[in-house]
Amino acid sequence: MPENIKNIVCKHFEMELPPQERSQKELQDLEEVRRFIAKTTESLSHWGEKIPKQWSDFEQIIREKQKLKISSRVELQKFSKNLLKDEFDDILKFYHEIGMILYFRDLGPDVILDIQWFVDAFKYIITDRKHVSTETATHDDWDQYFDCGMITESLMRKIWEEKIGKGSSYEKYLFKLIPFMEKLGILAKMDQKYTQGSQCYYVPSMNKMHFEKKxxxxxxxxxxxxxxxxxxxxxxxxxxxxxxxxxxxxxxxxxxxxxxxxxxxxxxxxxxxxxxxxxxxxxxxxxxxxxxxxxxxxxxxxxxxxxxxxxxxxxxxxxxxxxxxxxxxxxxxxxxxxxxxxxxxxxxxxxxxxxxxxxxxxxxxxxxxxxxxxxxxxxxxxxxxxxxx
Ligand SMILES: [Zn+2]
CATH class of the missing domain: 3.30.310.200 (TATA-Binding Protein)
Incomplete structure (x- = not known):
């Protein structure tokens, strides 16, 4: 493996649970989420591959811009003038596969530069009700979420606000985060026609309702x-x-x-x-x-x-x-x-x-x-x- 790539692949991302008791089932679900994100963001096939020196310079750009959380393909390209335009997609794909960024070409130009930040967004959403203050949302919103896995957008925003303060980067980038979560299969956007006009997302792993014969x-x-x-x-x-x-x-x-x-x-x-x-x-x-x-x-x-x-x-x-x-x-x-x-x-x-x-x-x-x-x-x-x- 080229020396300059070694430090890229030797990394880890933290995924921890909020400090509270969880059922075995919930722990298993979270483990599956964690494993899947790891699987999606790592690819051993690149180990030992030789890549152009200029590509490895891109790692520095990712580190410098990580605080932006999300950037776009065009923006990142501006910072990478010594890289060929034609190979830029391959570079993004490579850094996605070794787990430094999240980039899916079919989702458009957005690139997530801070994966830990992205993982935390979901971690906060699957928080336990008793670890968020009761004023955060109405009882109906909570019941709907913890029974059926349907979370209103306003509840999602409120959870993030309570966890990390008003005007957080999650609120700012909510609409950019959702397609990535959908792509990774952790939530889906509901059709507003059927949710009384309020935007709702379905988080299947939070659904506790058992199907019975009607x-x-x-x-x-x-x-x-x-x-x-x-x-x-x-x-x-x-x-x-x-x-x-x-x-x-x-x-x-x-x-x-x-x-x-x-x-x-x-x-x-x-x-x-x-x-x-x-x-x-x-x-x-x-x-x-x-x-x-x-x-x-x-x-x-x-x-x-x-x-x-x-x-x-x-x-x-x-x-x-x-x-x-x-x-x-x-x-x-x-x-x-x-x-x-x-x-x-x-x-x-x-x-x-x-x-x-x-x-x-x-x-x-x-x-x-x-x-x-x-x-x-x-x-x-x-x-x-x-x-x-
Ligand atoms: Zn039979």
């Missing part, structure tokens, strides 16, 4: 469940990231979010198709619903396109996720009724296995004892099949 659930048309079965390890934080990513794919309505389920709606031409995404111990499950009685059947071109969108998103997320996240796509058998969120590991049949079976209604390969149980291969593949009709 009365109207039985009257809906429901697709069979499509499962992404994670063979060795399914971190709950991965589900949170998927939920945040789905905000860009589907419509949302308030109160459709639980700690283990998120309910989305299609774009205007598929408005009546509802997409339910759930997590259990081993699987991410997808089910599509339509209301009954109004001639609004499930349309297979919709269910298939929903599958493709989610499948692509999961593939994309697992690329940047730490550890072993090997998964298979398939279906829990339908021998017994199954409610979304219900554990399905023992009933899981992979799509590959199903495709290898030559008959249309084979006996269930999981419930072998009872030979009456059949798998509706045709229906499963028609609704969820990957190939175009």
């Amino acid at each position: 009365e109207h659930w039985t009257t809906l048309n429901k697709s069979p469940i499509l499962s992404f079965y994670f063979k060795s390890y399914l971190p709950h934080f991965f589900f949170f990231r998927l939920v945040v990513a789905c905000f860009a794919l589907f419509y949302t309505k308030d109160k459709s979010f639980y700690k283990n389920v998120a309910i989305f709606h299609g774009t205007h031409e598929v408005e009546y198709h509802t997409v339910v995404i759930a997590v259990n111990k081993t699987s991410i499950q997808i089910q599509v619903l339509t209301p009954t009685g109004n001639d609004l059947p499930l349309r297979k071109e919709r269910t298939r396109s929903i599958r493709l969108k989610i499948e692509e998103t999961i593939a994309d997320l697992t690329k940047t996720f730490h550890g072993n996240v090997d998964y298979e796509i398939g279906f829990p058998c339908q021998c017994e009724p199954i409610f979304i969120t219900q554990e399905d590991e023992k009933r899981f049949i992979s799509e590959e296995e199903l495709l290898r079976i030559s008959t249309e209604d084979p006996p269930c390969p999981r419930c072998k004892i009872d030979s009456d149980k059949r798998i509706n291969k045709k229906e499963l593949l028609e609704i969820w099949g990957k190939e175009k009709k």
Whole structure:
């Protein structure tokens, strides 16, 4: 490794918890956030790589400008006159990958120069209610946040104000910070149409509501469940990231979010198709619903396109996720009724296995004892099949 790069990669960022008791679950969630940020900001692939001398001068510029917290690509380029314009994107990418800055080209020109400052912004938001004075916000705002994970922008500002004083850099840069948090899958901006006009953000890791079967659930048309079965390890934080990513794919309505389920709606031409995404111990499950009685059947071109969108998103997320996240796509058998969120590991049949079976209604390969149980291969593949009709 070139000498001048050594000091760049030997660094650490602190992520500590406010001094208070936390549940094991909360500690695990925070650990996942920490690991993911570390994963995103480090890349061992650069170790041992030779980089141009001028590139390493850029480290000094980052250090000098760090107090600005955020800068833009254009501004930084002004300070780096000896660097070629064409290679500037590569330089930013390099310093992002070794963990000195945060820069995502698709988010526009903003560059976060102080990662510790960024991590702290989120750390303050997930603070415990009793560590912020009661006058900070209304009871309703707090309840909504600590029950459902919906934080109003005003509460977010107030927490930061109480933690570090009025007019903080977080308040100043709030609108620049949000896209980075969304990109990292830690919160999502809610559609103001459904939040009584006040700007709200959804922080999935703060949601404590458990999804339970509602009365109207039985009257809906429901697709069979499509499962992404994670063979060795399914971190709950991965589900949170998927939920945040789905905000860009589907419509949302308030109160459709639980700690283990998120309910989305299609774009205007598929408005009546509802997409339910759930997590259990081993699987991410997808089910599509339509209301009954109004001639609004499930349309297979919709269910298939929903599958493709989610499948692509999961593939994309697992690329940047730490550890072993090997998964298979398939279906829990339908021998017994199954409610979304219900554990399905023992009933899981992979799509590959199903495709290898030559008959249309084979006996269930999981419930072998009872030979009456059949798998509706045709229906499963028609609704969820990957190939175009
Ligand atoms: Zn079965």
